[in-house]
Amino acid sequence: MPVPPLLALRGIRKRFGAVEALADVELEIRAGEIVALMGDNGAGKSTLVKVIAGVSPADEGVVRWEGRTVRVRRPHEAHALGIATVFQDLALCDNLDVVGNLFLGRELRRAGLLDEVEMERRTRDLLGSLAIHVPDLRARVATLSGGQRQTVAISRSLVGEPRLLLLDEPTAALGVQQTSRFLDLVEMLRDRGVGVLLISQNMGDIKAVADRVAVLHLGRNNGFFDVSTASQEQIISSITGVTSPPGATRRTAHARRGER
Numbered sequence: 166m167p168v169p170p171l172l173a174l175r176g177i178r179k180r181f182g183a184v185e186a187l188a189d190v191e192l193e194i195r196a197g198e199i200v201a202l203m204g205d206n207g208a209g210k211s212t213l214v215k216v217i218a219g220v221s222p223a224d225e226g227v228v229r230w231e232g233r234t235v236r237v238r239r240p241h242e243a244h245a246l247g248i249a250t251v252f253q254d255l256a257l258c259d260n261l262d263v264v265g266n267l268f269l270g271r272e273l274r275r276a277g278l279l280d281e282v283e284m285e286r287r288t289r290d291l292l293g294s295l296a297i298h299v300p301d302l303r304a305r306v307a308t309l310s311g312g313q314r315q316t317v318a319i320s321r322s323l324v325g326e327p328r329l330l331l332l333d334e335p336t337a338a339l340g341v342q343q344t345s346r347f348l349d350l351v352e353m354l355r356d357r358g359v360g361v362l363l364i365s366q367n368m369g370d371i372k373a374v375a376d377r378v379a380v381l382h383l384g385r386n387n388g389f390f391d392v393s394t395a396s397q398e399q400i401i402s403s404i405t406g407v408t409s410p411p412g413a414t415r416r417t418a419h420a421r422r423g424e425r
């Protein structure tokens with residue numbers, strides 16, 4: 166029997182009032198694979214991430230985890246499966262330091278008191294194992310640069326050793342060198358067997374690290390590509406909606422015939 170994907174979505178639908186943010190969306194992510202989720206602004210990428218993370222559950226659809234249908238309607242249900250997320254807005258606490266952010270909501274205690282020494286030690290170990298350098302673990306994150314804040318947000322998502330990592334435009338605020346270091350980190354996690362969903366508008370980043378690309382256009386799937394064989398032009402046409410996958414084309418033609 167083939168190994169089922171880590172995560173499989175079928176028929177995901179999500180509305181915000183009159184806006185149909187996601188319609189009939191499907192997606193699969195395997196362990197040890199980087200899937201890029203691409204699409205124009207408003208295509209529904211962040212909405213899909215929030216569905217998977219249990220932050221903003223779907224109105225309809227099925228979520229399967231290693232082949233089993235699961236409920237992911239609350240963030241803790243996603244965490245329990247091993248799903249970690251870096252949201253587009255990072256969601257860091259500016260008034261806390263690096264250690265405080267990493268352990269927010271899962272603070273370590275000793276004899277009823279916060280075990281700051283142990284949390285700092287684990288933070289240092291985690292960052293070290295990921296080859297991440299943050300100059301001062303006790304600096305409030307408000308004082309850090311965009312790239313450092315990004316690093317803290319990513320490190321926080323890795324505290325529980327997730328099996329699936331959702332990254333919503335993680336490189337948007339990074340410089341060239343930081344981006345390259347970040348992509349190395351994502352590849353390292355992939356090589357350790359983590360499944361990664363990487364949202365990015367940067368074709369260069371995607372070509373460099375992703376295995377597959379899933380494109381959303383106006384809240385619908387608009388093509389799946391193998392990065393090693395698809396051309397940049399094919400992917401861009403699908404992002405801009407110039408081309409549709411075969412099924413969608415047939416439906417459109419059928420609808421047009423129906424109008425006549």
Ligand SMILES: Nc1ncnc2c1ncn2[C@@H]1O[C@H](COP(=O)(O)OP(=O)(O)O)[C@@H](O)[C@H]1O
Nearest residue numbers: 181184186204205206207208209210211212213
């Ligand atoms: N909380 C919300 N309330 C109302 N509309 C929303 C909300 N979140 C997203 N949308 C709408 O859903 C669509 C998809 O948005 P989003 O998922 O943020 O797109 P992307 O991340 O691909 O840019 C957009 O039309 C957006 O305005």
Ligand SMILES: [Mg+2]
Nearest residue numbers: 210211212253
């Ligand atoms: Mg977004």
